[in-house]
Amino acid sequence: MPTTVIEPKWHTTAEVAEMLKFGLSKTKMLVLTGEIRSVKIGRNRRILPAWVDEYVQRVTADTEGWAA
Numbered sequence: 001m002p003t004t005v006i007e008p009k010w011h012t013t014a015e016v017a018e019m020l021k022f023g024l025s026k027t028k029m030l031v032l033t034g035e036i037r038s039v040k041i042g043r044n045r046r047i048l049p050a051w052v053d054e055y056v057q058r059v060t061a062d063t064e065g066w067a068a
Contacts, residue, residue: 010046013038019052030055 011019016036017027030036037051 016047
């Protein structure tokens with residue numbers, strides 16, 4: 001019988017911090033300022049994987065042209 005693997009649909013702020021190799025406080029600040037989109041579910045913030053990608057693309061687009 002095949003095993004079904006459920007992919008996470010949401011990330012916690014701590015998981016995003018780990019993914020980006022940022023500190024938790026920096027990541028929380030990015031979320032609170034809206035630089036990384038999130039939704040509040042109960043008392044917790046959740047972040048879609050696409051929103052993390054969106055942030056990375058925006059940050060890297062800002063640095064284009066700075067290559068040495």
